[in-house]
Amino acid sequence: MFILKGISQLEKAIAKAKKIRPRVEFDCFGRYRVSGSKGGFYTVICKKSDNGYKTVACTCKGAEKGLVCYHSAAALSLHIGLARRQATA
Numbered sequence: 001m002f003i004l005k006g007i008s009q010l011e012k013a014i015a016k017a018k019k020i021r022p023r024v025e026f027d028c029f030g031r032y033r034v035s036g037s038k039g040g041f042y043t044v045i046c047k048k049s050d051n052g053y054k055t056v057a058c059t060c061k062g063a064e065k066g067l068v069c070y071h072s073a074a075a076l077s078l079h080i081g082l083a084r085r086q087a088t089a
């Protein structure tokens with residue numbers, strides 16, 4: 001899990017996601033399934049903690065170590081779009 005502080009933190013992971021183009025499935029708002037490179041799906045959970053931090057958790061090995069993985073980046077791009085739509089609705 002990592003705390004999202006800004007988009008610059010995601011640049012590398014976004015570039016990787018654009019290259020790999022994982023499938024992102026919407027589960028519910030803040031919860032997504034992203035296809036892994038070796039098949040199967042990882043679950044990515046985006047949420048706002050009580051102290052206002054945005055946290056992103058992915059079930060893959062890299063994220064366990066606190067790395068920003070491309071699954072998180074892929075899920076976040078969908079999440080941010082949805083959050084924006086919700087805010088303007």
Ligand SMILES: [Zn+2]
Nearest residue numbers: 058060069071
């Ligand atoms: Zn991941």
